Every structure is written in structure tokens, then in C-alpha cells.
Amino acid sequence: MIEFQKVTWKNFQECIKLELKEEQKNYVASNLYSLAQSYVALLNDDLPAMTFAIYAEEKMVGFIMMYHETAEENEFGDEACYGILRFMIDKRHQGQGYGKAALAKALAYIMTYPQGEAASVYISYAPENEAAKNLYKSFGFHETGQLIEGETVVKKVL
Structure with a gap:
């Protein structure tokens, strides 16, 4: 079972030590950089980024960072939306179904509209990242x- 937990002082070091495979490192910014971005957003934006450590069976396996934008802020469309800005599963835990389960959990969380109503969710990926492309397509993006x-x-319509 996948759980999202806040990044706290207790799990911060573990979160920033999560890594991608060498050939994936250009696909996603580091968790340290992502947490720094979320801190800046917290201090400057109306709605802070939603960052979580991804856990499976009490073991941290990944990291996710989501956001909400109004129709006016949305750079991809003209509707209020959510976005998944960062999504990674540690290299030691890939190929075990955690990515698929975590994406399902993220979409279920987004459907609770934690920061406001939205019509869609966006995510982006490197064109050569076939695993991400296939995963997102399997969820209707x-x-x-x-x-x-x-x-x-x-994009996925909610």
C-alpha cells in the first residue's frame, strides 16, 4: 500500500538521498532542489507546492511534488488545473509497481481538490523517457x- 507523508526533519535526509538510475538523472530535478523550490513557493505564492515522500510498507520509495493553478495562471490551457511537477521512484525500488501505485494515489489525492477545484491535471516528461510516457498514457493522459x-x-481531464 502506498502512502504519502509530509517531508519533515525526521525523514528529510532520507528523502534527499533518494536517487534515480544514472541514465534517468536528466529526467527529474533532485529532491533537494525540489524541496528548495517548494520553500520559495511557500514564502511567495498564494498556494504552496504539495510535496510528499512516497512510502510503501513503511519504507520511503520516492518523492512527489504537485501544485494547483487558477485558469489565469495555467500556462498550458485556460482552465484551473493541478500539475505534477516532480515524480520519482528511487532506483532501488523501480520495477516493483510503486510508480503506478503512487500515480494512482496522486490522482486520487488531486481529486479531493486539496487547494481548489480543477478541470485537469498536467505533467511533462522527457521525450526519450518511454517508461514515463507509457505510465502516463495508461492513466489516460x-x-x-x-x-x-x-x-x-x-494532460488528463478530471
């Missing part, structure tokens, strides 16, 4: 035809 910083943008 479709390509928007947009690129952001060289990454393919996909």
Missing part, C-alpha cells in the same frame, strides 16, 4: 502538443 523546456506536456 494525452499529449497536448506543447513542450516545456524540451519536455512533452500531457
Whole structure:
């Protein structure tokens, strides 16, 4: 069973030590960088980023960072949306179904509208990242035809 837990002083060091495989390191910013970004957002934005350590059976296996934007803030469309900005499963825990279970958990969480109503959810991935492409497609995400910083943008209507 997958759980999301807040990143706290108790699990901070473990979270920033999670790693991707060498060939995946260009796909996702480090968890340390992501947590720094969420801190800046906390101090400057109306709604802070939603960051969680991903746990399976009491063991930290990954990290996720989500956000909410109003229709006016949404750079990909004209509707209020959620986005998954960072999503990673540690190299030691890949291939065990945790990514799929964690994405299902993230979408269920988003459907509770924790920071407000939304019509869709967006995520992006490096075009060569076939695993991410296939995972997102299996959950009903479709390509928007947009690129952001060289990454393919996909959308799921809620």
C-alpha cells in the first residue's frame, strides 16, 4: 500500500538521498532542489507546492511534488488545473509497481481538490523517457502538443 507523508526533519535526509538510475538523472530535478523550490513557493505564492515522500510498507520509495493553478495562471490551457511537477521512484525500488501505485494515489489525492477545484491535471516528461510516457498514457493522459523546456506536456481531464 502506498502512502504519502509530509517531508519533515525526521525523514528529510532520507528523502534527499533518494536517487534515480544514472541514465534517468536528466529526467527529474533532485529532491533537494525540489524541496528548495517548494520553500520559495511557500514564502511567495498564494498556494504552496504539495510535496510528499512516497512510502510503501513503511519504507520511503520516492518523492512527489504537485501544485494547483487558477485558469489565469495555467500556462498550458485556460482552465484551473493541478500539475505534477516532480515524480520519482528511487532506483532501488523501480520495477516493483510503486510508480503506478503512487500515480494512482496522486490522482486520487488531486481529486479531493486539496487547494481548489480543477478541470485537469498536467505533467511533462522527457521525450526519450518511454517508461514515463507509457505510465502516463495508461492513466489516460494525452499529449497536448506543447513542450516545456524540451519536455512533452500531457494532460488528463478530471
